[in-house]
Amino acid sequence: MNQPSRPNPFAPFGQEQPDPKAGDAPGTLRAAAAQRARKLTAPGSVLDRRRREVLAALNGDWDDAQPWIKAVVYLLALTAGVLLLAAAGGILLTALTDLVNAVHLPTTLPAHSTGLVRTVTDPVHRYLAARTAGVLPVTGTAAYTLWKATGLAAALIAFVTRGATARLAWTAWSCAALAMVWAGTDPAGRPVAVGITAAAIAFVSLFALRGLSFSLRPVIYNMPRNEVAAPTINVTIPAQPGPAQDTDPAREQ
Known part of the structure; x- marks a missing residue:
């Protein structure tokens, strides 16, 4: 059974403060947690904006993606590359060790x-x-x-x-x-x-060192000559009109 809250003996007279644990019912905490979750997932919230940015990066152009998305993708790719190179390096090192042991030069000969x-x-x-x-x-x-x-x-x-x-x-x-x-x-x-x-x-x-050559071959550089191009001036003179001709037939007779 719930016991009634006891007054604080050290509180001033007439200003007794209730017990803070008395109002923390399980239903109230659950409702507060649900309300916070709804706020985080509501349209326009932080999580909703991040989700829209990820969808835009997947469906749109990579150049227009948000910087934090590019940083996460590059970090994941770098981590995967390092892990892959480490695994491949271990395999190659093991194979190289086996190869070296296979061609081991003997220390004692017949x-x-x-x-x-x-x-x-x-x-x-x-x-x-x-x-x-x-x-x-x-x-x-x-x-x-x-x-x-x-x-x-x-x-x-x-x-x-x-x-x-x-x-x-x-x-x-x-x-x-x-x-x-x-x-x-x-x-x-x-x-x-x-x-x-x-x-x-x-x-x-x-x-x-097969294919290595030390022959000296002459190198010829074709340098363009320093020629100064003279400007060309083209002047167009319009045709001059000739003397007027009399075309009256009466004067010709």
């Missing part, structure tokens, strides 16, 4: 091997292990895998697309490989190791 591969790979292993141990958070194995993947990707992309960026990446990778082989080889064998590495890089460059 006894009958000539040792040409180890002449290139061993100095790179030693250089990366010495420069990463205790200095960088990456391990020497991870750095070696990245080195292989970068060279393989640059060579393949340069071979397929013939792009200048891929060719520059392959050239930079080749220079870095030569520097690591030089630094990771004993001084007595450096010339031979660098020579073998350069020969291997030159052989791969036949395919990676």
Whole structure:
């Protein structure tokens, strides 16, 4: 049962204030909420104007759409593009890792091997292990895998697309490989190791840099001559009338 409200003992005499909780009936709160909802969805309200703007953008010209609609659409498109690129990048990275592992250069070769591969790979292993141990958070194995993947990707992309960026990446990778082989080889064998590495890089460059030409071709520029056009003045002189002729037949007789 509802208990009657008690007067406030601290209120001044004759100005007793009622209990604020006494008038908050459930029906009153529900009616107020319904009234607010009707105001929000009524014609001309904020939600109604936004709805009309969205319908106008869908049915009309995109250039005439409201700025907030364009911002929301661009933000959603950018988010979807980032998510798509992240998923595609993860798939490509996994595939590239599998490809690199599939063509892994062995560190130990059979006894009958000539040792040409180890002449290139061993100095790179030693250089990366010495420069990463205790200095960088990456391990020497991870750095070696990245080195292989970068060279393989640059060579393949340069071979397929013939792009200048891929060719520059392959050239930079080749220079870095030569520097690591030089630094990771004993001084007595450096010339031979660098020579073998350069020969291997030159052989791969036949395919990676195909179509690249360094021939110097003359360039001829046909510059227009500075000719001053003389103005031409055309003067039209009207025909002068001739002497008057007498056409009276009586005078001719």
